[in-house]
Amino acid sequence: MTEVKGWHVFSGFAGAFGIIIAVNLTLAYKAVATFPGLEVKNSYVASQSFDRDRRAQLALGWDVSAHLEGHVLSLKILQDGVAITPQILSATFGLATNVAFDETPEFSFDGQALRADVIAGEGNWNLRLKARAEDGTLFQQRIIVKVSS
Known part of the structure; x- marks a missing residue:
């Protein structure tokens, strides 16, 4: 069995949070890019x-x-x-x-x-x-x- 070192734990956390951040940014971009926007200018x-x-x-x-x-x-x-x-x-x-x-x-x-x-x-x-x-x-x-x- 391999020993779990600090960099293993860090890599796991960084990968998981990287995926979460990437998904959130993608959804935010899609929400802004596809929303029709304002009904009236003023x-x-x-x-x-x-x-x-x-x-x-x-x-x-x-x-x-x-x-x-x-x-x-x-x-x-x-x-x-x-x-x-x-x-x-x-x-x-x-x-x-x-x-x-x-x-x-x-x-x-x-x-x-x-x-x-x-x-x-x-x-x-x-x-x-x-x-x-x-x-x-x-x-x-x-x-x-x-x-x-």
Whole structure:
């Protein structure tokens, strides 16, 4: 049996802590590199009109939902139970925590919903939507997309 010397113990501790530090640094880098970041550039400025914008958006009475079936993203915007097609200013479809897979869907209306082909799979998907109502009201919402199997 070999005798355990001080340098053996030191090597074991250094190796174990080296692995822990390497894993932590890798996870920290991945968290920072893949996080979408800020929703707005200046939160103070955005907060000044938040309540007014929210009231105007709620006054539209829109019922908005999105779901993913296969590779087809369906966006339903109902006003008084009737499907409508507002002007889509921007739409970004992607994972909730990673902007690497974000895409801009090209919607077409089929009489019931706005539909677009997207590249998606398992995961927590979001649709960040900006649309303009006929009266000029801006509608902004992050919609959690339901994945149908």
